[in-house]
Amino acid sequence: MQPNRSLRILTMSTGLLVLLSLYMIFFYAPREIIMGDVQRVFYYHVAAGWVGALAFLVTLIVSILYLVTNNVRWDQVAISSVEIGVVFTTMNIASGSIWARPIWNTWWTWDPRLTTATVMWLLYVAYLMLRQGLEDPERQRRFAGVYGIVAFVSVPFTFLAIRIWRTIHPVIIGSSDPAAEGQFDMTTRMRTTFFFSLFTFTVLYTTLLWHRIRIEGLASRVAIMKSRLWND
Amino acid sequence: MFLQEITPDTSVYMFLGFSVFAILGAGYVISLLARSRNLRRQADKIAQMQVETDE
Numbered sequence: 001m002q003p004n005r006s007l008r009i010l011t012m013s014t015g016l017l018v019l020l021s022l023y024m025i026f027f028y029a030p031r032e033i034i035m036g037d038v039q040r041v042f043y044y045h046v047a048a049g050w051v052g053a054l055a056f057l058v059t060l061i062v063s064i065l066y067l068v069t070n071n072v073r074w075d076q077v078a079i080s081s082v083e084i085g086v087v088f089t090t091m092n093i094a095s096g097s098i099w100a101r102p103i104w105n106t107w108w109t110w111d112p113r114l115t116t117a118t119v120m121w122l123l124y125v126a127y128l129m130l131r132q133g134l135e136d137p138e139r140q141r142r143f144a145g146v147y148g149i150v151a152f153v154s155v156p157f158t159f160l161a162i163r164i165w166r167t168i169h170p171v172i173i174g175s176s177d178p179a180a181e182g183q184f185d186m187t188t189r190m191r192t193t194f195f196f197s198l199f200t201f202t203v204l205y206t207t208l209l210w211h212r213i214r215i216e217g218l219a220s221r222v223a224i225m226k227s228r229l230w231n232d
Numbered sequence: 233m234f235l236q237e238i239t240p241d242t243s244v245y246m247f248l249g250f251s252v253f254a255i256l257g258a259g260y261v262i263s264l265l266a267r268s269r270n271l272r273r274q275a276d277k278i279a280q281m282q283v284e285t286d287e
Contacts, residue, residue: 040249102242
């Protein structure tokens with residue numbers, strides 16, 4: 001199964017977008033005066049968090065579609081999206097921890113945002129692990145469908161954590177808690193870089209999802225071929 | 233922080249942060265490539281076995 005032309009163009013465009021976003025982060029966006037260079041992590045940190053939430057939202061939608069239509073294709077999209085979401089949420093949490101060390105003077109604190117993000121990450125890691133624990137493919141898909149809907153509750157909680165609870169995590173868009181540390185005002189160049197990074201990561205998610213769904217399709221084709229060979 | 237006079241040198245943490253993106257991103261892409269290649273090999277092998285069985 002060779003990549004089709006559209007996917008190849010999308011993959012190359014994504015590579016170019018990533019390079020361009022890196023150029024903007026390191027050379028176009030100015031250095032933040034209070035935090036120094038570590039602030040540049042923010043552009044990808046937020047973008048990774050956004051992709052995590054987007055991936056889990058896609059999982060919610062396709063899980064509902066699977067349970068309604070019973071079409072295996074939706075389940076393949078769900079598992080692909082969860083896997084990518086977990087990778088990007090891991091990036092988000094790890095990069096946030098590294099940013100926090102010089103800014104908050106600690107690698108980790110049980111702040112509402114960090115706690116809800118960790119709970120969300122664990123829920124989706126469990127999704128991947130529990131799926132593997134079920135033998136019957138039909139039960140596996142049904143279980144994953146229900147789990148994909150229920151686990152999504154953690155996503156809005158994570159998003160709203162810094163807006164409804166007292167927290168030291170800064171809110172970049174919207175008003176921040178007075179206790180927040182690491183808050184800064186974005187200049188025009190910073191804002192442009194920030195939105196470009198969000199766009200780049202959204203395209204990156206689409207590309208990875210397309211590739212991952214193709215692998216899932218190939219895996220099911222191999223499984224069918226194996227069972228046919230076995231029956232012969 | 234309010235009393236600081238110069239911008240602190242936090243570049244080490246910046247490199248550390250971007251290393252996380254690079255390692256996890258590259259690791260995931262490599263895992264996708266490896267899985268795709270393994271499945272294609274399996275599909276080829278099964279197709280070959282199928283032909284041998286038919287003969």
